[in-house]
Amino acid sequence: MFSREVKLAQLAVKRASLLTKRISDEIAARTVGGISKSDDSPVTVGDFAAQSIIINSIKKAFPNDEVVGEEDSAMLKKDPKLAEKVLEEIKWVQEQDKANNGSLSLLNSVDEVCDAIDGGSSEGGRQGRIWALDPIDGTKGFLRGDQFAVCLALIVDGVVKVGVIGCPNLPFDLQNKSKGKGGLFTAAEGVGSYYQNLFEEILPLESSKRITMNNSLSFDTCRVCEGVEKGHSSHGLQGLIKEKLQIKSKSANLDSQAKYCALSRGDAEIYLRLPKDVNYREKIWDHAAGNILIKESGGIVSDIYGNQLDFGNGRELNSQGIIAASKNLHSDIITAVKSIIGDRGQDLEKYI
Template sequence: MDSPYRRELEAAIAAVQTAAQISREALAAAQTGGDAGAAGGGTFGLVKDDLSPVTVADFAIQAFLTRTLRRAFPQDGFVGEESADQLRQNPKLRSRVLAIVADSAGDAALFRDEDDLCDVIDSCTVLTPAAAGPRRIWVFDPIDGTKTFIRREQYAINIALLEGARQVLSVVACPLLSADATAPVTDGSVDPTGRGCILYAVRGHGAYVRPLLGGGAPDSQAGTRRLPRHADAVTSPAGLRSVTCWALLDSGVDEVHKDVAEALRVPFPGCDLLGWVPRWAVMALGAANMTVWVYKKRDRYAKIWDHAGAMLLFEEVGGLVTDVHGKEIDLAAGRKLKANFGFVAAPKSVHHLVLQAVHDTLKARGREDLLQQ
């Protein structure tokens, strides 16, 4: 790929490869009894205030990505999902995180000590894209789909670079997703070869997929291919293929999502994935090209690390992403995307039809309150 972000792309791909290795080592340690495997205990997992599990991999990957990319781009800002608050209170977990980073990165001096590790993790919690400060901001989701990760199902590592709160670069590692995945892709659709893949994109320069492992320039790795702009070929609802998260999350209105698909005569659920980043990935790969998400409550908002960058993958194959009101997703709104409500993503030529189906469905179900702005 010939783009002005070649250096950033090479650094991010190298970093996400090591991050994927960290995730695999964390799983292997849990498998062999090196860490406790159940969320809520031991050193493999514990539970945050919002009841989502946090693993060794979440902390270790955020620390590694931040330290590595900050060394390469010291003037940039960094935003990540995790806080080190609970890590600071758990010496055994803290020691394990430091050890797995050193082992996977092959650099015992990457962090001075455990306090340095925690400080690096927390440095990603103080900045928001809307704040005065660096024009360029990296956004990380160290493990998207933590619940499925613990079950050894689909998960992703998300790296985005924003410039002026605009997506310019995306690098996503999917350690269990085949680069040749076909619909329907579910959380249990694990790559039988064990290779996994990396998807990456630069705005205006297309989206690509390559094997997870291997060195060299991004576009020189054997097996790398540019993804076709498959969404441009869709001219009617008959060409739509859905990806959703069916009956697994309390945040969305499942019945509305199903009704929208039925109104458009789109098989439902189609691809069915818990994590948002894997959903964006399968849309880039062409296993799906439509997703709708309406939250149950008007004051529920998406989080930036679940979408920034990963959305760009779909946009670079011809997709259009808006909220339920048809507004562009505003990544300057902060860690929570409070300027938007829900998501409607589809090929550009039929996006308006999907959006109208969402509005019609909400009105038919007496949920006009969710259309208020």
């Protein structure tokens, strides 16, 4: 039903992934950080370039669609040198990926780049077709040359229908990292979740590898994914939950929605993201693509109380934290969480 949208999303995410991979490798090699936002999280040329590439292609293919994006062009308009650097990187990847220039819309000027970036100003909502975009998810991993992801999802009337995630540095096998790295993960409602090599020609879904979560492991043999940064989730509370469930394996710590990707292909069975702030609400672009990837691979995603995530609420989810897990484990995890923080989270503040 969404075959045209899937193809466009795959091509755009791949192009943005090639660009951001190049920049990430350069930054990591010279250990230079990015530009500082007001919230002190780094912004890089890659954010602006990736957002403009993807939104420009969406707007040309589906002109009436809206996009919820993370960035705006104000910084570029104030800094011509930065803007020219962004355009330079875009022109590089358009040349490197020129086989797909006929399918993706090209950017040739700073004005076009800024217009594309500002096309991500949608407030979201329950009506219509809205794309949720995170041009670089896992910025600190990006700056370290470690895990990051380019994430794009199509939401129709508040429900995620398509999700595509590019993970340039994710190993083919988390247990054997010598096998290579780079994955393109795709999910469409009712069609399933699929995986292929990010750096090879994109295949039709039916010709790529269908992936499923492992719904047979118990807590004493399952594997857990958590974030790297302790500022993003409560590792202490997550440790209590793992102890209560008698989980024995050491967690795999990954930046970005690469955690969703790892679960979807059976590298792990649980993803824990317990909040560090009772008032914090997750952004929809941080979870929309991962949400459908897990669902279509046979798992469950919810907030920490077991409620489904609502992607029609606006730019933010009106819920606390994230629990993604295989179907046979999810309900017991929610029970464990509630036994520690209370059924309504009345004791949550004790642990954050």
